[in-house]
Amino acid sequence: MKNVLSIQSHVVYGYAGNKAAVLPMQLLGVDAWALNTVQFSNHTQYQRWKGMVIPKEQIAGITQGIIDIGALAECDAVLSGYIGAAEQGQEILNTVNTVKKANPNAIYFCDPVMGHPDKGCVVAPGVAEFLVKDAMSQADIIAPNLVELRELSGLVVENFAQALAAIEAILAKGPKTVLVKHLSKVGQDPNKFEMVLATQKGMWHISRPLHEFVGRDPVGVGDMTSAIFLANLLNGKSEIEAFEHTANAVNDVMTVTKESQKYELQIIPARNYIVNPISQYKAVKIA
Numbered sequence: 003m004k005n006v007l008s009i010q011s012h013v014v015y016g017y018a019g020n021k022a023a024v025l026p027m028q029l030l031g032v033d034a035w036a037l038n039t040v041q042f043s044n045h046t047q048y049q050r051w052k053g054m055v056i057p058k059e060q061i062a063g064i065t066q067g068i069i070d071i072g073a074l075a076e077c078d079a080v081l082s083g084y085i086g087a088a089e090q091g092q093e094i095l096n097t098v099n100t101v102k103k104a105n106p107n108a109i110y111f112c113d114p115v116m117g118h119p120d121k122g123c124v125v126a127p128g129v130a131e132f133l134v135k136d137a138m139s140q141a142d143i144i145a146p147n148l149v150e151l152r153e154l155s156g157l158v159v160e161n162f163a164q165a166l167a168a169i170e171a172i173l174a175k176g177p178k179t180v181l182v183k184h185l186s187k188v189g190q191d192p193n194k195f196e197m198v199l200a201t202q203k204g205m206w207h208i209s210r211p212l213h214e215f216v217g218r219d220p221v222g223v224g225d226m227t228s229a230i231f232l233a234n235l236l237n238g239k240s241e242i243e244a245f246e247h248t249a250n251a252v253n254d255v256m257t258v259t260k261e262s263q264k265y266e267l268q269i270i271p272a273r274n275y276i277v278n279p280i281s282q283y284k285a286v287k288i289a
């Protein structure tokens with residue numbers, strides 16, 4: 003069995019961060035070791051929450067505890083997501099280095115979660131700068147949304163061609179794979195939900211239905227997308243197979259969520275679709 007050290011947020015109520023990542027990975031047969039960067043009552047897009055940022059020393063401390071019982075070499079990947087404070091950033095990269103020493107085949111998957119004023123996603127000051135200046139170059143795989151694609155590349159991204167140029171710019175900075183989880187306004191069709199995967203072998207595009215949610219769109223979709231993609235890779239799927247399975251599984255969760263008329267992602271009711279999606283959208287090679 004493969005194991006992922008998953009360093010991101012914990013929400014007590016609802017599904018974001020590790021709550022949107024751990025169960026999907028486990029359903030796919032990959033264990034997730036949740037190391038929480040924050041413990042919040044709920045995700046930040048409610049605009050109010052209680053809880054705390056976990057002290058940065060916990061990251062090295064927990065990693066050392068796993069070394070002490072002789073288990074760190076069992077870790078096949080580090081996945082980082084929502085970071086609670088900029089000072090946690092270097093601790094996460096130290097842990098990535100420690101894991102890679104214990105298991106030279108381990109990979110670092112960075113979901114560069116940044117604040118998003120339009121959506122109301124709140125992330126601590128300095129985290130975006132850390133992701134651009136320090137984390138991107140260390141990541142084997144990085145999975146931005148549109149806001150994050152712009153920040154990481156430093157380029158203007160207002161259309162599809164500019165999105166591809168921004169992906170190329172990120173590939174030149176270290177990551178071997180870029181998964182754009184949501185092209186949003188720079189997709190090919192404003193009536194679809196689109197993603198792009200760029201690997202050493204080329205670029206692929208996948209399009210799936212854009213659902214209309216009453217009121218607010220669910221949160222945690224990016225976190226779940228990253229987790230499912232990584233679990234598929236660790237299961238030995240090709241990057242294209244992993245990309246297609248991820249798009250289809252996430253689309254099925256979105257369909258169940260929409261039908262339930264709930265704000266929170268319906269990961270548990272949709273659990274069977276995460277393993278065996280009914281959607282069958284296919285990736286198309288674009289470059």
Ligand SMILES: Nc1ncnc2c1ncn2[C@@H]1O[C@H](COP(=O)(O)OP(=O)(O)O)[C@@H](O)[C@H]1O
Nearest residue numbers: 147183184195211212213219220221223224256
């Ligand atoms: N198929 C879909 N139809 C409509 N909205 C979707 C669909 N899949 C995801 N979403 C919404 O799109 C947004 C994705 O958020 P965004 O910040 O662009 O990226 P990410 O979640 O990847 O970080 C979320 O609000 C999510 O609820």
Ligand SMILES: Cc1ncc(COP(=O)(O)O)c(C=O)c1O
Nearest residue numbers: 011045046084123222223224225
């Ligand atoms: C606590 C927490 N974790 C993670 C996220 C990231 O969620 P998403 O997957 O929608 O990018 C958010 C977004 O608001 C959040 O508040």
Ligand SMILES: [Mg+2]
Nearest residue numbers: 115147224225
């Ligand atoms: Mg996100």
